[in-house]
Amino acid sequence: MTESGQAIGIFDSGVGGLTVAAAISALLPNEDIIYLGDTARLPYGSKSKETIIRYAEHAASFLLKKQIKALVIACNTATAAALDFLREMALVPVIGVIEPGALAAAATGKKVIGVIGTNATIKSRAYETAIRRLVPDAQIISAACPLLVPLAEENFAAHPATRLILETYLAPFISAKVETLVLGCTHYPLLRTAVQEVVGQNVILVDSAATAASYLHDILQEKELLSAKESAGKLTFFATDTNERFSQIAKNFFGEHFTSLTQVDL
Numbered sequence: 275m276t277e278s279g280q281a282i283g284i285f286d287s288g289v290g291g292l293t294v295a296a297a298i299s300a301l302l303p304n305e306d307i308i309y310l311g312d313t314a315r316l317p318y319g320s321k322s323k324e325t326i327i328r329y330a331e332h333a334a335s336f337l338l339k340k341q342i343k344a345l346v347i348a349c350n351t352a353t354a355a356a357l358d359f360l361r362e363m364a365l366v367p368v369i370g371v372i373e374p375g376a377l378a379a380a381a382t383g384k385k386v387i388g389v390i391g392t393n394a395t396i397k398s399r400a401y402e403t404a405i406r407r408l409v410p411d412a413q414i415i416s417a418a419c420p421l422l423v424p425l426a427e428e429n430f431a432a433h434p435a436t437r438l439i440l441e442t443y444l445a446p447f448i449s450a451k452v453e454t455l456v457l458g459c460t461h462y463p464l465l466r467t468a469v470q471e472v473v474g475q476n477v478i479l480v481d482s483a484a485t486a487a488s489y490l491h492d493i494l495q496e497k498e499l500l501s502a503k504e505s506a507g508k509l510t511f512f513a514t515d516t517n518e519r520f521s522q523i524a525k526n527f528f529g530e531h532f533t534s535l536t537q538v539d540l
């Protein structure tokens with residue numbers, strides 16, 4: 275039986291999901307969290323749907339074996355390809371990040387909405403479908419930005435190369451006068467400052483993190499699975515390939531609560 279004292283499992287292909295894990299930890303500080311970054315097989319975004327489902331299945335199985343009470347797919351690419359599959363496979367609630375991202379976009383009240391994501395996410399049209407359900411008359415422009423994930427993984431947020439690449443990718447959104455831009459990949463909030471500078475301060479940037487966290491809160495509450503612990507939750511981090519940059523970025527988010535990163539094979 276699932277119990278409230280069990281941990282929340284979160285996975286992404288790399289560091290991007292830390293943006294979601296941080297929002298969850300901020301909203302639900304007493305929850306234990308087990309994070310898995312599948313860094314050995316990153317990027318997911320350039321792979322076929324079948325391969326992404328296979329990788330997501332391995333990542334989910336690893337976390338489910340740790341007796342988690344809920345699974346968060348902190349990766350838009352894996353959500354687009356494998357949400358239905360993982361919901362069938364898992365006996366615990368499974369939360370993706372695309373619906374929360376679409377909700378965040380709809381909440382801005384704007385009609386000209388841009389979406390950037392990986393090749394696989396954009397090709398799936400999952401954001402367009404989710405946004406259109408909420409804002410039927412939205413004008414949606416989307417584009418894949420495959421170079422942004424390696425830049426985020428390299429911690430290149432402030433590097434001039436990132437700026438140049440963003441100017442190239444985002445020019446069509448500026449021409450189309452987008453009012454809201456969805457960061458449809460959990461890695462992109464790591465480049466948020468540079469993205470905002472390139473598109474200008476009038477464009478509202480949204481991502482899934484905060485909305486996904488409150489979505490998770492509501493589901494745990496409804497199922498009476500919120501932790502009753504009074505002390506701070508324990509954060510445990512795994513990656514399929516360990517490197518210093520992962521630890522640096524995790525430390526930026528979690529400070530002293532990030533103690534170690536353990537390498538695992540899925």
Ligand code: DGL
Pocket residue numbers: 286287288290291316317318319320348349350351352392395423458459460461
């Ligand atoms: N962070 C993942 C996402 O939200 C993608 C990164 C990758 O391509 O592996 O889509």
